[in-house]
Amino acid sequence: MENTVEIDWQKMDEIIDKYQSNREALLMIMQDISDIYNYVPPEVIPVLIQKLNVPESLIYGVATFYKTISLEPRGKYIVSVCTGTACHVRGADKIMDALEERLAIKEGQTTDDLLFTLEGVRCIGCCASGPVLNVNQETHGGLDRTSAVKTVDSYS
Amino acid sequence: MTTLENREALRSIRSSFEARLRDSKKKLISLCAGSGCGAYGTAKVYDTLMEQLAEHNLENEVEVKLSGCHGFCEKGPIMVIHPEGIFYPQLKEKHIPDIVENTIKNGDLVKKLIFKDPATKKKITYEKDVPFYKLQQRVIFGNNGIIDPTRIEDYFSVGGYAALEKALFDMSPKEIIDEVKKSGLRGRGGGGFPAGRKWETCAKHHGDRYVICNADEGDPGAYMDRSLLEGNPHSVLEGMIVGAIAVGSNEGYVYVRHEYPLAVTNFSQALESARKYGLLGKNILGTGFDFDIHISRGGGAFVCGESTALMASLEGKPGRPRAKYIHTVEKGFRNNPSMLNNVETWANVPVIINKGSEWYASIGTEGSKGTKIFSLVGKVMNTGLVEVPMGTTLRTIIFDIGGGILKKKKFKAVQTGGPSGGCIPEEFLDLGVDFDELTKVGSMMGSGGMIVMDQDTCMVDVARYFIEFLQDESCGQCNPCREGLKQMLDVLTRICHGHGREGDLELLEELSDMVANASLCGLGTSAPNPVMSNIRYFREEYETHIRDKKCPAGVCKPLFFYEIDQELCTGCTLCAKRCPEEIISGEQKAPHQLEQDKCIKCGICYEACMFDAVVVK
Ligand SMILES: Cc1cc2nc3c(=O)[nH]c(=O)nc-3n(C[C@H](O)[C@H](O)[C@H](O)COP(=O)(O)O)c2cc1C
Numbered sequence A: 001m002e003n004t005v006e007i008d009w010q011k012m013d014e015i016i017d018k019y020q021s022n023r024e025a026l027l028m029i030m031q032d033i034s035d036i037y038n039y040v041p042p043e044v045i046p047v048l049i050q051k052l053n054v055p056e057s058l059i060y061g062v063a064t065f066y067k068t069i070s071l072e073p074r075g076k077y078i079v080s081v082c083t084g085t086a087c088h089v090r091g092a093d094k095i096m097d098a099l100e101e102r103l104a105i106k107e108g109q110t111t112d113d114l115l116f117t118l119e120g121v122r123c124i125g126c127c128a129s130g131p132v133l134n135v136n137q138e139t140h141g142g143l144d145r146t147s148a149v150k151t152v153d154s155y156s
Numbered sequence B: 001m002t003t004l005e006n007r008e009a010l011r012s013i014r015s016s017f018e019a020r021l022r023d024s025k026k027k028l029i030s031l032c033a034g035s036g037c038g039a040y041g042t043a044k045v046y047d048t049l050m051e052q053l054a055e056h057n058l059e060n061e062v063e064v065k066l067s068g069c070h071g072f073c074e075k076g077p078i079m080v081i082h083p084e085g086i087f088y089p090q091l092k093e094k095h096i097p098d099i100v101e102n103t104i105k106n107g108d109l110v111k112k113l114i115f116k117d118p119a120t121k122k123k124i125t126y127e128k129d130v131p132f133y134k135l136q137q138r139v140i141f142g143n144n145g146i147i148d149p150t151r152i153e154d155y156f157s158v159g160g161y162a163a164l165e166k167a168l169f170d171m172s173p174k175e176i177i178d179e180v181k182k183s184g185l186r187g188r189g190g191g192g193f194p195a196g197r198k199w200e201t202c203a204k205h206h207g208d209r210y211v212i213c214n215a216d217e218g219d220p221g222a223y224m225d226r227s228l229l230e231g232n233p234h235s236v237l238e239g240m241i242v243g244a245i246a247v248g249s250n251e252g253y254v255y256v257r258h259e260y261p262l263a264v265t266n267f268s269q270a271l272e273s274a275r276k277y278g279l280l281g282k283n284i285l286g287t288g289f290d291f292d293i294h295i296s297r298g299g300g301a302f303v304c305g306e307s308t309a310l311m312a313s314l315e316g317k318p319g320r321p322r323a324k325y326i327h328t329v330e331k332g333f334r335n336n337p338s339m340l341n342n343v344e345t346w347a348n349v350p351v352i353i354n355k356g357s358e359w360y361a362s363i364g365t366e367g368s369k370g371t372k373i374f375s376l377v378g379k380v381m382n383t384g385l386v387e388v389p390m391g392t393t394l395r396t397i398i399f400d401i402g403g404g405i406l407k408k409k410k411f412k413a414v415q416t417g418g419p420s421g422g423c424i425p426e427e428f429l430d431l432g433v434d435f436d437e438l439t440k441v442g443s444m445m446g447s448g449g450m451i452v453m454d455q456d457t458c459m460v461d462v463a464r465y466f467i468e469f470l471q472d473e474s475c476g477q478c479n480p481c482r483e484g485l486k487q488m489l490d491v492l493t494r495i496c497h498g499h500g501r502e503g504d505l506e507l508l509e510e511l512s513d514m515v516a517n518a519s520l521c522g523l524g525t526s527a528p529n530p531v532m533s534n535i536r537y538f539r540e541e542y543e544t545h546i547r548d549k550k551c552p553a554g555v556c557k558p559l560f561f562y563e564i565d566q567e568l569c570t571g572c573t574l575c576a577k578r579c580p581e582e583i584i585s586g587e588q589k590a591p592h593q594l595e596q597d598k599c600i601k602c603g604i605c606y607e608a609c610m611f612d613a614v615v616v617k
């Protein structure tokens, strides 16, 4: 996939300054960057190394350890289907199947037009309304196959 | 907002807000804005409500509060109209004009919106009479429905920060610790370790002590921590300040899951307003005591709920646990004494200080005091958050409060303790739930997830599900956990796919034994629990999978097929209409046929049939 994001360096500085270049905030800084681009663009890594005074290995260590960080571009809409226990027993895998079919991608993949990324997430804390899914930060509950597909369609 | 400089200033502001709540003549509409109701559309309902009130010129006569989670999330969005306590569940925007016109303006009920109890089919008007709430004792969770979590003044109005006042001015640190010890409070995050003892040990060690709140809530299916942080953040905050006074700490951290953005927002706001009032920061209430709290967001790793991993993560590193030869109360975060407690544990602290350890210890059982919030979810009629005294039976929780199993199906098991717990079968329904009783039957309390399973849940699949989860979440440092869980998953997967072999159960038992005894951290040592408890109570179901290559619950796709019972089928055509593959055929009012070889086993016909005519074979 061609990477085409334009990095807003001023914004990067603002994020790093917000945490006072504190190396303990590395994960949160990367999350804030992800909130803008939906992933951590490789171009920012040298800046992080320099500003936070951390080794490159730590950045990759953190980026690959935590699920919320991706080093690959992800879609504009991240569809996270809850696969937590409560949603699992209420048929979460059927929702996942239906969306895999609809978006023609597998769990963990991104559509070619970079519109959707389909992910599984272990519980988003709306267990009483299961099965649920999140599109970016919006939660949709009480789903079945049909309504799940409809929900995702409404974003395209 | 002005800084409160001393005890009197805090007292006077609290009593003025208490009085305002007590003497208010206005109608109060409390609309739940918790995550559960939010998922069903609270935002739209709220907008319509405000529009309608404006249209009727009622904005100044009615107070509208976006409250935290009321707990009855299944029926969201929920509205309660005070002072009467009129309960309107499952609201949509279109219902609002009726409510404003009739109930708010004229004081009449909107009959069609009144709650109908699914179990008894009785109409219930008032919140206090709803069976889901009636049998609960909401010591920790009760204020969620009446306060706006973004307003510290609302917390004052329900007696907020009285415990902080007492702890700062009337008690010595040792007395606080003694009070917590006497209360019998045990940690709500999983292990059930006595909180007072942890505090006492932490206070004895020297260094910059840290007070930390574990809001990682990794147990999938449990969300009480989320609801507390979102719905009553100041109660958690107050608990943490009291803890800091007790052990002499000047800095605290809250480690919140990334998946909980609203909790982060509401808690950040709580910190902000507490700082403005001078309840956090330097020289709190003029006593010379300094304390402040930072929020750290996790990155979606289950293992980061474990204490040493959490502290590594707080330090900005990958969250890998370490062996606990030296406990974190001695050397934890930044190698300093660190006192970690769960969100719910912290929320219990103000109650203990306010009402006294004696009162607190009068609730619950011999070994487990106080109440516990359970997240009652899965195949149960009334899902939501349930707070009951320790020792309440599973039957009361699932059947009386929960209203029994969905669609009149048969109860099969209840899973407690999350990925470290186990499944409890029907024979133990009369078990009084507390830390020790759950452990005795091979499960555990965990953080209070209670996932109800019915006849359509396959126990082998559940075990496979948990082991898949855990091997995915294993940090990979130690061999037994990394490789052992992988092997267990292989065995369980082949059983679910119909390739199970004689001896597989013994192999699983052997692997479980190894993983449980040789792993580095709690993730590995407790990982085999879901498998072991399952084999113990549902061995027959495993054997059916292995020997007969059948999945009686109809979950493991290669091991069953659907058939239409020719006697039971009424020919209503519903299944044929819904089938995505269009492979069900038949005349109206005559039994239908299903083409086996084309069936994808999606289960839509099985769910749709109202006559139990689609059967699992
Ligand atoms: C793998 C693993 C995951 C855990 N996850 C959590 C969690 O999400 N939340 C929590 O409060 N405790 C969790 N714990 C328990 C914590 O290690 C720790 O015991 C607890 O936070 C202490 O607080 P408490 O005494 O108030 O329960 C976990 C433990 C293990 C081994």
Ligand code: FES
Pocket: A082, A083, A084, A085, A086, A087, A088, A122, A123, A124, A125, A126, A127, A128, A130, A132, B220, B221, B222
């Ligand atoms: S299990 Fe799906 S939201 Fe918790």
